[in-house]
Amino acid sequence: MPSGVRSRFQALVLRALLGLSIILASACGGLARQYEYEEEVYLSIDGSASVYVNASLAALVNLRGVDLKTDPAAPLDRDVVRKIYGSDVARVVRVSAWRRFGRRFVQVRLQVDDMTKLGQAPLFAWSTYQIDRPDDLVVYRQRLGASAARPVGSVGWNGSELVAVRLHLPSRIRYHNAGADNLKRGNILVWEQRLTDRQAGKPLEIEARIERTSILYSTLMLFAVSGGLALLVMALIIWWVVRKGRGRVKN
Secondary structure (H helix, E strand, C coil): CCHHHHHHHHHHHHHHHHHHHHHHHHHHHHHCCCEEEEEEEEECCCCCEEEEEEEEHHHHHHHHCCCCCCCCCCCCCHHHHHHHHCCCCCEEEEEEEEEECCEEEEEEEEEECCHHHHHHCHHHCCEEEEEECCCCEEEEEEEECCCCCCCCCCCCCCCCCEEEEEEECCCCEEEECCCCCCCECCCEEEEEEEHHHHHCCCCEEEEEEEECCCHHHHHHHHHHHHHHHHHHHHHHHHHHHHHHHHHHHHC
């Protein structure tokens, strides 16, 4: 291949690879949403749930008014975080921490026996939680109200930060108000709000309606029925073979 043609070919390949890398980077950026504050709820049919709070210390101070040091270099006392999140309606299971964007983040995992009572916990008192069971549905509603709006000074926010509530639902979704394209991997819904709107106390309305029969229960029942049918078929085959063998012996 002549050197001039080779150079043009290499330039075209490099431009194609560059374009592909930009597309992939954009796609990965869209998949990996970064939230300054996130409540992640794994809801059960009976109304209990595992709740994860993923948030920067700055967001916890600003939005929930807690007394924590926002300096990322300052040591984090996990026992203090456990204490402020612990309550009669939510048990703290684990506290972990990391740094991102020059800020310290924490994850608090809680076990909740009744989501409708979670608003009684001080750190969740900005929300009301409601679960109704009309007909064959379970209807989950949550409304986030005013934040503490406690000043935190300059922590590196640029106005693009997001807040989210993420629901992992245990059965088929019949309705939600999270947006037409909001189903994430089947039974996960996400409601997003700009941090600036959350700071201003703009309400965030959440509603999802699901069937009463959990996917896990349906799957187990399907396996049980399939297993029963398989055993029945095998029993019939064995009966047929034995019967046929006896017939040959008689002959």
